[in-house]
Amino acid sequence: MQNLLARSLKYQGGQLFVLDQYLLPHQQHWHVCNSVPEMQELILTLKVRGAPLIGLAATLLVAHLAEQGVSHSQLAEAINDLEATRPTAVNLMHCMKRMRQALAQDNFVDALVATAEQLFNEDIALCESMASLGAALVKPGDNILTHCNTGALATAGVGTALGVIHYAHQKYGDIHVWVDETRPLLQGGRLTAFELESWKIPYTLICDNMAASLMAAGKVDKIFVGADRIAANGDFANKVGTYNLAVLAHFHNVEFYVVAPITTLDIDCESGQHIPIEERAEAEVKGVSGSFGECQWAPNNAKVFNPAFDVTPAQLVTGWVLDTGVYNLQQVKGGALKQL
Numbered sequence: 001m002q003n004l005l006a007r008s009l010k011y012q013g014g015q016l017f018v019l020d021q022y023l024l025p026h027q028q029h030w031h032v033c034n035s036v037p038e039m040q041e042l043i044l045t046l047k048v049r050g051a052p053l054i055g056l057a058a059t060l061l062v063a064h065l066a067e068q069g070v071s072h073s074q075l076a077e078a079i080n081d082l083e084a085t086r087p088t089a090v091n092l093m094h095c096m097k098r099m100r101q102a103l104a105q106d107n108f109v110d111a112l113v114a115t116a117e118q119l120f121n122e123d124i125a126l127c128e129s130m131a132s133l134g135a136a137l138v139k140p141g142d143n144i145l146t147h148c149n150t151g152a153l154a155t156a157g158v159g160t161a162l163g164v165i166h167y168a169h170q171k172y173g174d175i176h177v178w179v180d181e182t183r184p185l186l187q188g189g190r191l192t193a194f195e196l197e198s199w200k201i202p203y204t205l206i207c208d209n210m211a212a213s214l215m216a217a218g219k220v221d222k223i224f225v226g227a228d229r230i231a232a233n234g235d236f237a238n239k240v241g242t243y244n245l246a247v248l249a250h251f252h253n254v255e256f257y258v259v260a261p262i263t264t265l266d267i268d269c270e271s272g273q274h275i276p277i278e279e280r281a282e283a284e285v286k287g288v289s290g291s292f293g294e295c296q297w298a299p300n301n302a303k304v305f306n307p308a309f310d311v312t313p314a315q316l317v318t319g320w321v322l323d324t325g326v327y328n329l330q331q332v333k334g335g336a337l338k339q340l
């Protein structure tokens with residue numbers, strides 16, 4: 001496989017490297033990944049995370065294993081096992097479907113490698129299209145609020161929602177970003193803040209529950225978020241807390257955009273009701289952990305509910321910024337997404 005380089009994933013000199021997003025921003029540690037269990041552990045612990053990146057990391061591993069001479073049946077098993085690692089982001093299923101098709105070809109090693117390179121490079125191009133289309137919606141001086149991390153760390157390219165922000169900043173200079181810290185795993189406070197800082201984009205970190213009062217004070221012009229799966233009717237799943245923002249945006253008349261590539265669309269999924277939502281460990285809500293250490297504040301016996309994502313209904317969305325264009329509610333209701 002050719003050398004492939006992204007912000008948090010790279011294939012170099014015949015080895016697959018994964019940047020540990022759990023340790024960011026205080027430690028930059030690259031894991032070498034050689035097996036399915038290793039990749040599953042990296043994905044499950046969110047060392048590799050973000051809808052497009054999960055799919056690409058699994059894809060590169062399958063191609064790498066094929067080049068190492070792993071048998072056809074073991075590759076088929078690897079694809080199935082990787083696909084089952086996390087349930088919500090459909091990009092993983094999309095990538096594994098493409099790899100399964102490649103595996104069905106006579107010359108399957110070459111086909112898997114070519115498909116992996118293609119998926120990686122396609123993602124870079126998809127990010128560029130979304131970023132350009134989304135940046136056209138931003139005005140100089142805008143205060144933009146975002147949730148979770150949707151940047152270069154989460155994709156092979158510049159990102160989805162954060163890619164829009166990056167391009168808008170390059171275009172106008174004077175934009176400012178409100179960054180939701182994104183409890184429980186703090187992807188905003190740790191990763192988005194880190195990325196905005198490295199891009200020199202002015203930002204202010206807020207607790208998730210501060211968004212309402214900011215909107216009431218007229219301090220939020222637009223919201224851009226990513227997605228893990230968009231259903232055919234436009235409902236979409238994204239990091240838990242996104243739905244709260246959409247409701248607040250609706251009440252305060254703030255434009256609310258979802259930014260995602262075609263690989264996040266699941267037209268076989270009729271509506272948000274059918275999107276599987278991952279539930280995660282109690283410890284993530286009972287306290288906090290990371291490169292800074294571990295701390296539990298809740299009583300040991302506290303009962304916890306920890307869904308990693310929530311579903312935002314289509315009627316709360318101002319626009320769907322996809323790589324193919326920006327779609328409004330009327331177009332989506334008319335079946336625009338089903339035709340893509």
Ligand code: MRU
Pocket residue numbers: 046049050051052089147148149150151154155159160161187225226227228238239240308
């Ligand atoms: O649990 P995570 O960190 O993988 O969740 C990520 C998100 O919810 C992102 O908003 C989404 O994957 C879009 S990333 C380009």
